[in-house]
Amino acid sequence: MYLLILLLPLLGALFAGFFGRFLGHKGAGIISLLCVILSMLLSLLAFYEVGLMGLNCYLRISPWIEVGVLKISWSLLFDSLTVTMLVVITVISSLVHLYSIRYMQYDPHLPRFMAFLEIFTFFMLILVTADNLVQMFVGWEGVGLASYLLINFWFTRLAANQSAIKALVVNRIGDFGLSLGILTTFYIFQSVDYYTIFSLTPLVSDYSLNFGGYTVSGITLIGVFLFIGAIGKSAQLGLHTWLPDAMEGPTPVSALIHAATMVTAGVFLLIRFSPLLEFSSIVLNILIIFGSLTAFFAAMSGVFQNDLKRVIAYSTCSQLGYMIFSCGISCYNVSMFHLANHAFFKALLFLSAGSVIHALANEQDMRRMGSTIKFLPVTYSLMLIGSFALAGFPFLTGFYSKDFILELTQITLNNNLYNIQGSFACWLGNLSVFFTAFYSFRLIYLTFINSTNATKNIILKSHEPSLYMLLPLILLGLGSIFVGYLTKDLFIGLGTDFWNSAILILPNHSYFIEAEWLNITIKWLPFVLSSLGIVLATFTNVRQTYIYLYNKIYRFGCFLINKKWYWDILYNRFFVYPILNFGYLVSFKNLDRGFIELLGPYGLTKLIPTWAYIFSKLQSGQLSHYLFFFVLGVCLFIVIIIGNILFYNLQLIFFYFVLIFFI
Amino acid sequence: MGAAASMAAPRAAAWEPGINHVQKVTRLYRAALRTSRDWHIDYDMWVKDCERIQARFRANKDKPLMEGKTLVEKGMAELFEMRHPDPYIPIYKPGSSSYQRNVPPPPELTHQSMPPPHEAIQ
Numbered sequence: 194m195y196l197l198i199l200l201l202p203l204l205g206a207l208f209a210g211f212f213g214r215f216l217g218h219k220g221a222g223i224i225s226l227l228c229v230i231l232s233m234l235l236s237l238l239a240f241y242e243v244g245l246m247g248l249n250c251y252l253r254i255s256p257w258i259e260v261g262v263l264k265i266s267w268s269l270l271f272d273s274l275t276v277t278m279l280v281v282i283t284v285i286s287s288l289v290h291l292y293s294i295r296y297m298q299y300d301p302h303l304p305r306f307m308a309f310l311e312i313f314t315f316f317m318l319i320l321v322t323a324d325n326l327v328q329m330f331v332g333w334e335g336v337g338l339a340s341y342l343l344i345n346f347w348f349t350r351l352a353a354n355q356s357a358i359k360a361l362v363v364n365r366i367g368d369f370g371l372s373l374g375i376l377t378t379f380y381i382f383q384s385v386d387y388y389t390i391f392s393l394t395p396l397v398s399d400y401s402l403n404f405g406g407y408t409v410s411g412i413t414l415i416g417v418f419l420f421i422g423a424i425g426k427s428a429q430l431g432l433h434t435w436l437p438d439a440m441e442g443p444t445p446v447s448a449l450i451h452a453a454t455m456v457t458a459g460v461f462l463l464i465r466f467s468p469l470l471e472f473s474s475i476v477l478n479i480l481i482i483f484g485s486l487t488a489f490f491a492a493m494s495g496v497f498q499n500d501l502k503r504v505i506a507y508s509t510c511s512q513l514g515y516m517i518f519s520c521g522i523s524c525y526n527v528s529m530f531h532l533a534n535h536a537f538f539k540a541l542l543f544l545s546a547g548s549v550i551h552a553l554a555n556e557q558d559m560r561r562m563g564s565t566i567k568f569l570p571v572t573y574s575l576m577l578i579g580s581f582a583l584a585g586f587p588f589l590t591g592f593y594s595k596d597f598i599l600e601l602t603q604i605t606l607n608n609n610l611y612n613i614q615g616s617f618a619c620w621l622g623n624l625s626v627f628f629t630a631f632y633s634f635r636l637i638y639l640t641f642i643n644s645t646n647a648t649k650n651i652i653l654k655s656h657e658p659s660l661y662m663l664l665p666l667i668l669l670g671l672g673s674i675f676v677g678y679l680t681k682d683l684f685i686g687l688g689t690d691f692w693n694s695a696i697l698i699l700p701n702h703s704y705f706i707e708a709e710w711l712n713i714t715i716k717w718l719p720f721v722l723s724s725l726g727i728v729l730a731t732f733t734n735v736r737q738t739y740i741y742l743y744n745k746i747y748r749f750g751c752f753l754i755n756k757k758w759y760w761d762i763l764y765n766r767f768f769v770y771p772i773l774n775f776g777y778l779v780s781f782k783n784l785d786r787g788f789i790e791l792l793g794p795y796g797l798t799k800l801i802p803t804w805a806y807i808f809s810k811l812q813s814g815q816l817s818h819y820l821f822f823f824v825l826g827v828c829l830f831i832v833i834i835i836g837n838i839l840f841y842n843l844q845l846i847f848f849y850f851v852l853i854f855f856i
Numbered sequence: 857m858g859a860a861a862s863m864a865a866p867r868a869a870a871w872e873p874g875i876n877h878v879q880k881v882t883r884l885y886r887a888a889l890r891t892s893r894d895w896h897i898d899y900d901m902w903v904k905d906c907e908r909i910q911a912r913f914r915a916n917k918d919k920p921l922m923e924g925k926t927l928v929e930k931g932m933a934e935l936f937e938m939r940h941p942d943p944y945i946p947i948y949k950p951g952s953s954s955y956q957r958n959v960p961p962p963p964e965l966t967h968q969s970m971p972p973p974h975e976a977i978q
Binding site for chain 2 (some may be wrong): 301
């Protein structure tokens with residue numbers, strides 16, 4: 194059963210990919226959907242067996258690499274963390290598959306699309322079920338590849354090519370950090386198996402490495418490298434630029450990969466390594482700072498975006514920031530809970546956005562939408578549920594995880610905890626709540642409620658999507674309402690034993706009891722800020738005041754935020770162009786084409802004719818010239834023999850002279 | 857022209873070299889309307905702003921050529937200042953979401969790669 198969970202998506206990918214032409218659109222769609230639904234059902238069984246019954250499962254399939262002390266095998270580890278991820282991945286993947294069959298029905302390459310989705314699902318399952326870092330890295334790179342293929346699905350689009358390459362290259366930086374992390378782990382622990390690493394961590398917590406006189410804790414170094422990997426994959430501040438551009442892919446791709454599953458791989462990695470990260474306060478502080486800054490900047494960037502999908506993409510980036518800083522304050526279980534909840538409401542938001550785009554003839558700019566509430570009432574209701582869940586409206590799914598994260602950060606405001614970073618996260622996290630509510634409801638107003646800006650032709654043809662597309666939306670809507678409430682006690686309940694040994698929280702990092710006794714007025718803060726955001730969005734859209742339009746400061750702010758804080762421009766100016774110039778001028782023109790080519794075949798082919806020409810000049814036909822060279826040769830011969838007797842190194846010096854002469 | 861390089865093509869038409877004064881005024885007017893549309897999310901409010909822009913152009917309709925040229929220069933500077941960071945582009949135009957999506961191969965290639973009609977799979 195456990196093997197089938199992984200193999201079924203692979204099977205679906207092979208069938209849809211290689212036999213798509215024979216199976217046709219419908220056949221490829223049905224086969225891939227069946228495979229992933231079966232995988233989902235088995236994942237639910239695994240969740241029952243491992244998560245609820247507490248029977249961890251470990252499968253060793255075959256040995257893989259055995260070189261000296263490095264022993265890696267193909268093994269699958271099913272613990273409560275893995276099975277939770279399995280359920281999230283397969284449920285969202287199944288719904289996205291079902292949605293895609295109808296959403297992409299007019300695309301000539303549907304079988305290829307389904308095959309790519311299945312490949313992604315397979316690699317994501319490899320990533321979460323791995324029992325060692327190297328196997329996990331296979332999945333990690335696999336999902337990166339699948340992401341590239343799916344962003345570039347419409348490969349005739351230049352913009353899609355650029356975005357796909359950008360996603361791949363930016364992720365390579367993170368992957369490089371992760372591979373360094375794997376190497377450091379092996380250097381310190383002599384193993385890459387999770388359980389070996391985690392059981393040895395307390396013993397090597399004092400181990401340090403020396404870099405040119407600087408001493409660095411081994412655990413901290415590993416943690417930092419793993420976090421660099423997570424920055425890339427989970428689009429944290431610094432390497433986040435690929436995520437908004439990744440919206441070039443079809444909308445189901447955005448829902449599955451760039452909202453619900455792949456981008457959470459970095460968070461999953463950090464949660465998986467909680468037994469190691471807990472022993473390095475430096476890494477935890479870095480997580481808090483990066484996570485809270487990402488949450489804040491991404492939430493602000495979402496405010497002035499006009500592309501429907503980009504707004505939701507920035508929202509994803511912001512929510513990933515919440516998950517990361519939640520790990521930083523050692524609340525890994527809450528982070529995982531938010532990951533699962535976020536998957537439901539974010540997939541709902543993306544798929545609903547897809548329905549709107551579908552209805553409005555592929556229009557994605559919110560300035561050309563409006564009034565769609567009259568034509569798409571069900572989509573509107575579902576998107577409203579998603580937006581309320583995202584804003585953390587009480588008793589919806591987002592509320593239980595997001596509010597709890599903010600409550601936990603509020604604990605760190607207590608002076609006796611000496612946790613300044615936690616206070617930083619608390620401020621930025623709460624401010625982000627305000628912006629999240631604002632852009633979510635700005636989206637609702639611009640898309641559904643404001644007077645229409647679309648043309649008559651589009652309006653006349655717009656309609657609710659078919660049942661194939663609505664069913665996943667309705668199921669995700671139900672998930673966005675009930676999942677948080679139903680699983681709250683299981684995942685983050687006080688004293689829950691669900692996580693067993695999958696997550697480690699040191700007792701001095703645990704603030705769960707304090708959170709229960711937090712002042713009730715402070716607990717209202719996120720709700721108040723969220724309501725303020727909704728009210729402000731309503732005010733700006735209902736009153737329709739444009740006085741601020743002619744304000745220079747407003748326009749500057751609008752530029753700054755709409756242009757993503759000029760991150761791309763700064764990167765291009767300070768990193769991309771200098772590196773590109775270095776690559777062309779130094780490594781290509783001087784080294785590859787210069788030095789190496791001159792010493793290689795190209796140099797020889799130039800050198801031999803040149804010297805042949807020079808030597809041919811010696812054949813002058815005059816006896817005096819030949820006599821001169823003859824005497825010169827004899828003299829040199831005598832000098833070498835005498836010199837060899839007198840000076841030991843003369844032969845060598847002579848050899849060098851000849852070499853220099855020829856070169 | 858340096859300023860226009862940072863603007864979307866239809867909004868930068870007034871900067872095109874070699875056009876006469878009338879063309880410049882017309883393109884400036886159209887670009888002003890487009891830029892206004894970029895900023896406004898409500899159609900009725902945009903129409904009001906269009907009336908305001910039109911009134912400004914009409915007020916200067918009968919000005920002498922030299923004065924008109926100065927006004928156009930000022931108008932272009934204002935247009936540049938009021939440019940939108942993310943101007944609206946119709947979906948099938950370059951830079952938008954549906955441009956180049958599933959472009960069919962050129963017909964000459966298709967004809968070459970197609971089997972003769974009697975061998976084609978029906």
